Amino acid sequence: MEQRISLVTLAVTDIDRAAAFYEALGWTRADSAQGIRVFDLLGQSLALYPRADLARDMGLAETDLGTGGMTLACNTRTRAEVAAVMRRAEAAGARILRPAHDVFWGGHIGYFADPDGHVWEVAFNPFSPLAPDGAFRWAGYPDAGAQPPQSG
Incomplete structure (x- = not known):
């Protein structure tokens, strides 16, 4: 596979x-x-x-079927974008599980559940910059350059 x-x-x-x-x-x-x-x-x-x-x-x-212990994740380009996505999700009917917050490893994350309970993580990871088209890779894209955390 x-x-x-x-x-x-x-x-x-x-x-x-x-x-x-x-x-x-x-x-x-x-x-x-x-x-x-x-x-x-x-x-x-x-x-x-x-x-x-x-x-x-x-x-x-x-x-x-159950619901399982997993999350779907959407990484953002900036720290501030996490809160913006969380607000949009809540306005669309999501249940906020944990508001956007800083985490020990230097990132910024939040969690919401869609109307069927599927859990989403919204994350800014300064160590994994997105490609220009938004693609994600665990170690980031070398040509994307470092993106300093932004206040949000």
């Missing part, structure tokens, strides 16, 4: 509500097949899929 994630699929209870939430964050929907909603990202896609249908596809009872 090649080292990549092509598609992240989130099980949702109300697909129209879930799509409206991500659209309120400023995301643009791609053409989607009937019954799912897809958002193309940098190098992958995020799909919203009815929870019952996903469970059936997996051969599981819907109650067996």
Whole structure:
């Protein structure tokens, strides 16, 4: 298996509500097949899929899907952008789990849950600058240069 994630699929209870939430964050929907909603990202896609249908596809009872201990993450270019994304998410209907705050390793993060409880981390990592197109790599992009933390 090649080292990549092509598609992240989130099980949702109300697909129209879930799509409206991500659209309120400023995301643009791609053409989607009937019954799912897809958002193309940098190098992958995020799909919203009815929870019952996903469970059936997996051969599981819907109650067996659970929510799991994971987060989806969106890294930002600046410290101030973390708070801006968190405000936009809250206005779109997210539940703020932990407001934007500085962390011991020198970054700035916040957490929110979308309307179906999927947890998102919004992070500024001064040690992993984003590429000009917004792509993320753990060690950053050498040509992106150091980005000093900004007040926010």
